[in-house]
Amino acid sequence: MTHDKDRLLSFYHRMLMIRQFEERVKMMFLEGIMPGTIHQCQGQEASAVGVCFALNEKDVITSTHRPHGHAIARGLSVESLMHELFGKSTGCCKAKGGSMHVGDLDQGMVPAIAIVAGNIPLATGIALSYKMRREPHVAVSFMGDGAINEGAFHEAVNMGAIWKLPVLYVIENNRYAASTSIEKMTALDKLSDRAAGYGIPGVTIDGNDVEAVYEATQAALAGARAGDGPTLLELETYRITGHSRRDPCNYQPPEERELAVKREPLGRFTGKLLEAGLATQAELDEIAAAVETEIDAAVESAKAAPEPLPEDALEDVFA
Amino acid sequence: MPEKSSIAEALREGLREEMSRDKDVFCLGEDIAVPGGFGGAFTVTLGLEEQFRERMIDTPIAENGFFGVACGAAIMGMRPVADVQYSDFLLLAMDQIISNMAKMRYMSGGKIRVPVVMRAPVGATGRGAQHAQNPESLFMNVPGIKIVCPSTAYDAKGLLKAAIRDDNPVLMFEHKLLYGSKGARAESDAVDGSSEIPAEDYLVPIGSGIVRRQGTDVTIIGTLLMMHHAMTAAKRLADAGISAEVIDPRSLVPFDYELLVASVEKTGRLIIVQEGPRTGGFAAEIAAEVSERAADYLLAPVCRVASPDIPPPFAPPMENFYRPDPDNIVQAARRLVEG
Numbered sequence: 001m002t003h004d005k006d007r008l009l010s011f012y013h014r015m016l017m018i019r020q021f022e023e024r025v026k027m028m029f030l031e032g033i034m035p036g037t038i039h040q041c042q043g044q045e046a047s048a049v050g051v052c053f054a055l056n057e058k059d060v061i062t063s064t065h066r067p068h069g070h071a072i073a074r075g076l077s078v079e080s081l082m083h084e085l086f087g088k089s090t091g092c093c094k095a096k097g098g099s100m101h102v103g104d105l106d107q108g109m110v111p112a113i114a115i116v117a118g119n120i121p122l123a124t125g126i127a128l129s130y131k132m133r134r135e136p137h138v139a140v141s142f143m144g145d146g147a148i149n150e151g152a153f154h155e156a157v158n159m160g161a162i163w164k165l166p167v168l169y170v171i172e173n174n175r176y177a178a179s180t181s182i183e184k185m186t187a188l189d190k191l192s193d194r195a196a197g198y199g200i201p202g203v204t205i206d207g208n209d210v211e212a213v214y215e216a217t218q219a220a221l222a223g224a225r226a227g228d229g230p231t232l233l234e235l236e237t238y239r240i241t242g243h244s245r246r247d248p249c250n251y252q253p254p255e256e257r258e259l260a261v262k263r264e265p266l267g268r269f270t271g272k273l274l275e276a277g278l279a280t281q282a283e284l285d286e287i288a289a290a291v292e293t294e295i296d297a298a299v300e301s302a303k304a305a306p307e308p309l310p311e312d313a314l315e316d317v318f319a
Numbered sequence: 320m321p322e323k324s325s326i327a328e329a330l331r332e333g334l335r336e337e338m339s340r341d342k343d344v345f346c347l348g349e350d351i352a353v354p355g356g357f358g359g360a361f362t363v364t365l366g367l368e369e370q371f372r373e374r375m376i377d378t379p380i381a382e383n384g385f386f387g388v389a390c391g392a393a394i395m396g397m398r399p400v401a402d403v404q405y406s407d408f409l410l411l412a413m414d415q416i417i418s419n420m421a422k423m424r425y426m427s428g429g430k431i432r433v434p435v436v437m438r439a440p441v442g443a444t445g446r447g448a449q450h451a452q453n454p455e456s457l458f459m460n461v462p463g464i465k466i467v468c469p470s471t472a473y474d475a476k477g478l479l480k481a482a483i484r485d486d487n488p489v490l491m492f493e494h495k496l497l498y499g500s501k502g503a504r505a506e507s508d509a510v511d512g513s514s515e516i517p518a519e520d521y522l523v524p525i526g527s528g529i530v531r532r533q534g535t536d537v538t539i540i541g542t543l544l545m546m547h548h549a550m551t552a553a554k555r556l557a558d559a560g561i562s563a564e565v566i567d568p569r570s571l572v573p574f575d576y577e578l579l580v581a582s583v584e585k586t587g588r589l590i591i592v593q594e595g596p597r598t599g600g601f602a603a604e605i606a607a608e609v610s611e612r613a614a615d616y617l618l619a620p621v622c623r624v625a626s627p628d629i630p631p632p633f634a635p636p637m638e639n640f641y642r643p644d645p646d647n648i649v650q651a652a653r654r655l656v657e658g
Contacts, residue, residue: 060395094428101426110394111426115418121384122419125391125399132345132373132397139391152414155384162379316429317462319486 008278011053011210013287015045015266018069020291021078022241024299025068025085029245033303035087038099041069043208043240046265047172048073050213050235051140054221060108060126061140062119065100067112070142074109076102082298088305095308096316116177117143117150120169124156127167127230138166138224146177148194149185157232161198164229168220171232172207174239179251195232207235208265240264323513325499329472330363330438333479334400336520338371341398344483345374347385348402348438352377360404361440361493361500386412386437390420393435398483405450406439406492409458420488421463432486436479442495442544442594443642444506448630451638453595455492455542459571459604465489465525466571468542470497473514474569477523485525494543510547528575530582534564537652538582540605541592542568545643549592552648559649561656571601579605580612587618588655592643597625619655624648 022040029038041048044066052061052073063070071081076092084091085099092104093111103111110126113119123141130137147153148171160167171191175182188194195202201223205216213235220231238260242249249257273279324332338344350357351364352375358365368375378385382403389399403409409416416437423433443451458464465487469475475493482489497512531546532553541549546567553563564582568575583589589609593602606621624643632638 062391092428093426096428097426103427105394105427105431111423111431113419115414118387118414118418121387121415122391122394124384125388125393126395127391128388129392129395129397132392152383152387155379155381156387158379159381159384159388316425318465319424319432
């Protein structure tokens with residue numbers, strides 16, 4: 001199935017925005033001009049964009065310690081994210097979140113939860129609120145492959161299933177929980193087979209094919225909105241950057257990594273757009289230039305924004 | 320004269336009133352709403368499912384999961400009341416309570432509210448080491464959670480209603496020996512926590528303590544069952560010519576230091592009674608704060624009457640040794656006053 005050109009170009013624009021945002025951030029971390037630590041998602045842009053572009057405005061996502069891509073895909077501005085990463089009060093969480101907690105509920109993203117699997121029960125609870133209030137929205141929980149072995153995954157998915165909640169559980173299977181390969185952590189070939197244990201549908205697709213992700217998400221959302229309950233959607237992908245900022249990925253076999261780089265979503269999608277005549281190089285160049293301009297502006301304004309006052313730390317504990 | 324209500328009944332009516340008033344209020348927990356079941360471990364929710372079928376949610380045995388569910392629903396503006404059968408089970412939900420409920424508002428830069436209430440029974444009550452702890456002190460070290468500890472039915476209802484209307488996570492500890500549960504869930508050795516309950520709507524403000532008994536020689540502060548033991552001790556001390564003031568803080572977070580310090584400035588002596596291990600307990604925290612704020616008024620060192628640093632034991636003689644009682648309090652007061 002093909003989508004109209006505007007949608008395809010919007011996929012491209014947002015995936016490129018994520019990639020370039022992450023590359024710029026990585027560079028600035030390595031230069032030492034950004035505080036904190038980072039967990040990045042280069043290579044996983046299609047899962048973020050394919051899922052989030054299928055959502056309605058009022059749907060809400062919960063994310064992980066690797067949240068930049070989800071935030072950009074959900075529509076948070078790179079400016080608000082860059083300010084947050086730079087620790088400025090003008091950031092999306094007033095510099096009280098940082099890289100691992102970016103989010104903005106007004107834009108459909110709970111501040112990201114950096115305890116692995118800790119965000120999954122939140123999505124179940126958000127979906128419970130939709131069901132109790134008879135609202136037509138869906139909650140989406142992103143998680144990595146490492147999260148499926150946490151108890152919180154089991155407890156949350158089970159409750160989503162027994163109460164037939166409008167929730168979508170999305171595993172971004174990038175094959176590594178930090179440095180440990182998935183084969184060492186589960187006997188399953190397909191992580192979506194876990195779904196059978198909860199009596200819900202499980203679907204595994206190529207998570208580097210943004211159109212396939214979009215369509216699979218649409219199908220799962222339609223079921224959720226119709227009252228059919230959750231789907232466990234496994235998106236097979238690969239992280240072509242380190243787990244965190246200075247990780248050289250020595251645990252990834254070179255041949256596996258080379259293959260993964262060939263399969264990474266942005267290059268594949270670019271090739272498809274050009275080969276199928278869906279976009280010209282000039283059009284893509286124009287999008288790329290706009291992305292660079294936006295990121296440049298975000299970096300400059302973030303650098304220029306004032307530091308928070310130390311005593312600002314005392315605010316926002318209680319409502 | 321209206322009939323007295325037990326704490327279990329008062330909590331039940333508090334839930335009923337708040338659920339009637341606000342359709343966003345709902346309860347979730349294990350065995351709380353099963354027709355023919357228990358109404359929770361101590362009958363608090365008994366029968367509420369008949370009136371609020373869709374808002375009384377029986378959960379699987381999955382504390383971390385359903386506390387996270389409560390947090391997620393609260394983020395969206397619902398007002399969940401999450402019920403654990405024993406406060407010991409809070410330990411299974413620590414990640415959701417501490418990492419998500421307590422920190423969500425802060426991490427969001429003050430945008431998100433988490434109006435969730437957690438109800439948790441405490442107390443050494445013949446159940447051995449894993450169904451009898453008093454974990455209040457653990458949670459006092461977690462910024463972002465309010466903690467209330469009602470010792471009477473009046474306060475239980477008023478604090479519960481205030482907690483449900485509060486926009487923050489509120490953890491309510493309830494004592495198993497004070498509930499006044501009936502039937503199969505009744506406790507032996509129960510202590511009367513019943514009160515007359517006004518017909519009209521009322522709240523007990525969170526963070527506001529109360530003087531239960533006026534005195535001039537020594538201040539005794541305790542929560543839950545320990546407040547009742549402090550009152551018993553104060554009556555016996557009066558017979559011995561010692562005038563004890565008894566303060567029930569009712570909330571541990573925020574703590575009414577204004578009330579306590581004013582009392583200590585009057586009496587010059589303070590005993591803090593705490594069921595639960597002595598080391599790192601809330602009594603130590605109160606002692607430190609009062610020592611800083613009222614140093615010039617203290618006639619004697621602040622004194623803790625607390626459990627030894629052991630798990631709650633099972634056998635009644637050992638359990639009674641573990642749990643502070645009026646004798647312990649009387650002895651401490653006499654030591655302080657008579658030297």
